[in-house]
Amino acid sequence: MSKTSDAQVTPVASVYAKSMFELATEHGGNDIVLEIADELEQLVELIATEKALGLFFSSPVIDEASRDASLKTMFSSRVSDLTLRFLLVLNSKGRLNSFESIAKAYDQLVQEAFGKIEVDVFTPTAIDAASIQTIKDSISAKLGKEPVIHPYIDEAMIGGLKLRIGDQLIDGSVQTKLRRISDKIQTGGSKAIRERIESYMEETN
Numbered sequence: 001m002s003k004t005s006d007a008q009v010t011p012v013a014s015v016y017a018k019s020m021f022e023l024a025t026e027h028g029g030n031d032i033v034l035e036i037a038d039e040l041e042q043l044v045e046l047i048a049t050e051k052a053l054g055l056f057f058s059s060p061v062i063d064e065a066s067r068d069a070s071l072k073t074m075f076s077s078r079v080s081d082l083t084l085r086f087l088l089v090l091n092s093k094g095r096l097n098s099f100e101s102i103a104k105a106y107d108q109l110v111q112e113a114f115g116k117i118e119v120d121v122f123t124p125t126a127i128d129a130a131s132i133q134t135i136k137d138s139i140s141a142k143l144g145k146e147p148v149i150h151p152y153i154d155e156a157m158i159g160g161l162k163l164r165i166g167d168q169l170i171d172g173s174v175q176t177k178l179r180r181i182s183d184k185i186q187t188g189g190s191k192a193i194r195e196r197i198e199s200y201m202e203e204t205n
Helices: 011-049 051-058 064-075 081-092 096-113 129-143 174-204
Strands: 116-123 146-153 162-165 168-171
Touching: 011 051, 011 081, 011 096, 051 096, 064 081, 081 096, 096 116, 116 129, 129 146, 129 162
Parallel strands: 116 146
Antiparallel strands: 116 162, 162 168
């Protein structure tokens, strides 16, 4: 899934995502599962770019019937019947405001089922295809899964790279290394000062 949302996967989102995943599997196996994943991704991206749609999904003042009718009008010809019915169920349960979290949970299920894993790569400048392939090969060898790489430029970084694999951040940036060195110096310095004070106090007693 494209990283257009920073939504956190909640337990409730996981339940709805699992129900949708199982339903998609029953309706057509892997092909339908991937079709639904693609549609949910497109909707997440649409919500991210169209603020009015985001408000429509999350607004507590829109009544269920009105939102139901609008969902059918907007999406009946744009998404599959299964995805549309899923949106209607979420609306009826008052969970449409959690759509991004649910979509993210569904994507995680798909990645797990197909042996893939999402990886965000942060570098101070753009990296070439060869570097991306090296990162993919390394992660694949260690995790035994096919990484789906999402490269990002973080101009605040001095150098190195940071990897976010799922909820785990692997920070290999220069800033982090410098901070660790600084912490050790400060800790060591404080310890040395304390030891000198203690030694002096013992000598004066």
